[in-house]
């Protein structure tokens with residue numbers, strides 16, 4: 001008890017120290033913060049009304065983001081099926097599934113935007129580095145989910161089909177797959193939603209999509225156009241959510 | 253063939269467990285007979301039934317089932333497996349599939365591998381599955397998903413799947429332990445009648461001596477992996493059945509499931 005109390009005291013001191021250090025060493029001029037109010041208001045004012053003349057570019061950018069997310073997700077699925085099998089405790093021995101799981105954890109730890117920057121360096125500007133980055137980054141999570149879906153299958157129905165004399169393929173089709181399918185569908189849809197959200201900003205590093213236009217407008221002080229693009233992003237995110245809710249209902 | 257299954261001096265221990273689950277067990281099942289297996293939790297009933305189903309590995313002794321001998325190192329050839337049907341203690345149904353799909357699962361061993369994989373039953377498969385559903389009184393549940401059924405209904409589906417297999421030996425592991433007394437008697441009635449109509453042999457395990465007495469011709473008592481008694485129903489004394497449970501309760505403290 002005593003040592004635990006002491007432990008939390010130490011934690012509190014460390015946290016307080018870190019917060020204090022951040023304030024003291026950061027170059028935040030409180031006077032500027034006070035003067036910022038009118039400037040932010042002016043900035044917001046220049047965003048209105050949003051400029052609809054860039055509709056074409058926005059639609060094109062959004063479509064490209066959607067394509068990056070769709071193809072990137074497909075790539076992640078293709079990678080995740082074999083890696084999920086290798087990462088599952090029921091399908092692969094520890095000598096295989098342990099290292100595979102570690103690799104997946106490392107992949108998950110690398111932020112998408114970082115992978116995208118590296119890929120832009122490797123294959124040049126455009127949607128291709130975005131697609132590769134999304135596929136790579138999403139595999140870290142999706143393969144782990146697939147492995148968990150395989151490991152979550154109840155063995156009892158499998159034993160029942162074995163007892164009835166069903167072969168391995170029939171067991172896979174009629175005992176394993178019906179148990180896995182809803183989990184796989186749910187996880188894949190979930191990951192697709194994340195991919196779409198995350199790929200909205202890929203254009204900022206030159207990896208294609210609507211983010212590229214937003215960045216261009218902001219850099220050239222065309223805030224009304226940036227506002228239109230931002231609205232398009234909001235519409236897309238809401239649409240994805242609605243779509244996701246419908247799909248989830250179907251697969252429950 | 254007058255003997256459906258024969259076990260000679262079989263011993264078996266689960267890996268990492270010292271106490272044997274089966275210790276020098278010998279037993280013979282007359283073809284067409286109905287035999288009950290009594291014994292407290294952990295007595296080895298499920299292990300014995302699994303052995304006869306050909307799903308146990310690394311046992312010692314000799315076992316023959318329906319005229320063929322079992323190999324302790326290999327599962328029986330797939331062609332022979334449908335001949336032995338198993339009703340699982342916890343049903344072992346595919347929860348998200350329909351009742352009909354689950355009953356068809358019992359036919360998979362009788363279909364060609366391609367048909368089995370595609371899940372496309374023949375006319376005859378459909379006919380056998382329909383009559384299994386009928387005999388179990390669940391024809392009207394055919395299109396319901398299993399996860400929407402009650403325990404008693406699931407038990408019926410589990411039995412229907414087993415019957416759809418057209419087994420000659422039915423091994424039923426506590427087929428009524430989850431049910432109220434009325435439902436339990438109903439289920440055992442339909443199981444034993446369906447077996448009689450099909451000329452199949454039945455070995456069912458139970459914790460309820462009075463049900464064993466009522467539905468079986470012979471009663472085998474098990475305790476600690478051994479056969480404690482093996483007698484015709486008329487020779488079973490109240491005391492012998494009660495002792496089976498009383499001793500175990502004192503020794504292992506696992507308690508009784510049902511003793512009335």
Ligand SMILES: Nc1ncnc2c1ncn2[C@@H]1O[C@H](COP(=O)(O)OP(=O)(O)OP(=O)(O)O)[C@@H](O)[C@H]1O
Nearest residue numbers: 266267269273291292293294295296297298299300
């Ligand atoms: N998978 C397993 N691994 C290790 N030990 C097991 C396993 N299955 C069963 N046992 C042990 O084997 C012994 C016999 O178990 P078994 O399941 O055959 O008993 P049972 O008579 O069917 O009991 P119940 O009435 O509770 O179903 C028990 O001591 C049990 O703990």
Ligand SMILES: [Mg+2]
Nearest residue numbers: 297298341425
């Ligand atoms: Mg049991």
